[in-house]
Amino acid sequence: MMRSRSEDLFETAEKLLPGGVNSPVRAFRSVGGIPRFIDRASGSRIFDVDGREYIDYVGSWGPMILGHAHPQVQEAIRKAVERGTSYGAPTVQEIALAKTIIDAFPSIEKIRMVSSGTEAAMSAIRLARGYTGREKILKFEGCYHGHADSLLVKAGSGIATLGIPGSPGVPACLAELTITLPYNSTEAFRAALDRHGKELACVIVEPVAGNMGVVEPAPGFLETLRELTRQHGIVLIFDEVITGFRLAFGGFQNLCGIEPDLTCLGKIIGGGLPVGAFGGSQAIMDCLAPAGPVYQAGTLSGNPLAMAAGLATLEILGSRRDDYAALNHRTEELCNAIQRLFGAADIPLRINRAGSLFTLFFSDHDVVNYETASSSNADRYAVFFRGMLERGIYLAPSAFEAAFVSFAHSDEDLEKTLQACAETIETMKGGL
The missing domain is CATH 3.90.1150.10 (Aspartate Aminotransferase, domain 1)
Incomplete structure (x- = not known):
């Protein structure tokens, strides 16, 4: 053959x-x-x-x-290419895309463009740590938030057990700062907050899991996360890299009525080009440099080709909501x-x-x-x-x-x- x-x-x-x-x-x-x-x-x-x-x-x-x-997205990219592929400077298009996203997400008052969902999640966690002054984070088994070191950690089923690296190359000291719980378990979450609530900077979750296969949140699960993180002063991060503009014009949060403190986006907002973003309340987002002390940067953040593709995609979706x-x-x-x-x-x-x-x-x-x-x-x-x-x-x-x-x-x-x-x-x- x-x-x-x-x-x-x-x-x-x-x-x-x-x-x-x-x-x-x-x-x-x-x-x-x-x-x-x-x-x-x-x-x-x-x-x-x-x-x-x-x-x-x-x-x-x-x-x-x-x-x-899609012909309209292709045409938007063609026009952007004719003006140059990268400037490393502000553009009108990044303002337009930011406004479109902010208008679609009631929980987002300000947003920062990056180049991938991984970058969005790792930056949102750094921001949460800087905002709260705390170091530990909590995630859920089977929820993938990119390949940043802290997010590859799997702590196992016991909330008392220190996490171990989920991949060679992840330092054990980072594993110890990451708590991992079963998705959809409000009981495990309550127990974890009883023990670690004052130490947690953030809880990050896919509101609808998509990286262990599709798994929807059980009734009351996300509501419990929102209630208890607010009580403990913990930043709640929704990773809507997959669900953003996929289930509705906006995020799953628009459908369930639960507003996180920070939201991570990617995939659809780039229209097929590399784009990520994270956004939330002005109080938290203004901790980012240059407005605040938490540093985050990217040479290709807000890249004009990616902004053009994303904006064209969201404009079409907006007309078809x-x-x-x-x-x-x-x-x-x-x-x-x-x-x-x-x-x-x-x-x-x-x-x-x-x-x-x-x-x-x-x-x-x-x-x-x-x-x-x-x-x-x-x-x-x-x-x-x-x-x-x-x-x-x-x-x-x-x-x-x-x-x-x-x-x-x-x-x-x-x-x-x-x-x-x-x-x-x-x-x-x-x-x-």
Whole structure:
């Protein structure tokens, strides 16, 4: 059998890049096979270097809510390129994007642009520490906030146990400053605050988890976080890098009515270019340099190309804010149809969905936190993933990520997806 171009390219890439990729999940290690090298994308489709076409449910891991290569976004980038690619100085566009975001988030009075979600989260934590004068932070298992040292720490199930590094290279002294709790456990959170409340600078959480797969907050969970952090003078940070402008025009906080002190954003606000941001109350944000003593900076922060792409994207979404309900409903119908197919085949499956985000967990129990997510059958997902890929459906090459439906996905796309799903299930039956 002839080798594909993707195979040849991956062989070359492994000699030049660690693991052959620039971000670990792209390597297909958990699902088997080799990654597809993408040549171009348009609408709901991506095309690899071997000429294969796929209906894309990764969407660059979330930013492409309008679909790939949206003409208005492309035109905005073209016009920006003609004026130069980077200035390292203020622009009108960064003011316009900041105003658009602030208008969409009642909790944000001021905002700082950065270049990634990771940078937004690490900067928000530094700001919280500077604002409160405290050092410890609290996060939840399975919530990913980027790869900054403190945020890779996993403390385990016991609140009394000191954290240990979740990755080689993370100093133990940072682990000791990070408390990790089970997501959706108000009991564990109350106990942690009884012990550490006076030492905590911030609590950071994905209001809807998306990095252990989609997991929604249990009733009362976020309300408890808000109430108790306020009582203890702790900064509450919502990481809405995934959910910002994904579930509604604004964030999940707009839907649940809970206002955090700081919000981290990324993905959609960059329209496919590298952008992150964090914002909140004026009192906290004015602690940032040059207004205050907490230092944060970035050469490419507010990059004119990224600002143009983000602004164009949000302008389109703003004009379509009433269409979110239809997008979310179409995603719900897709998930219900997939669930019926697996039910008819008697293959255990749980689908967690929030708006146009969903995850298929091969499990016979509900998935409500990292422990229940990680106990799902990742090997069975890998078989499903490969079957769908062979049939032209591009899903996340990981059992613990979200799938993204965009405004560009057509009824025909969804029908083809369900047909591919039905065919893949037939092949899976024999191997169970």
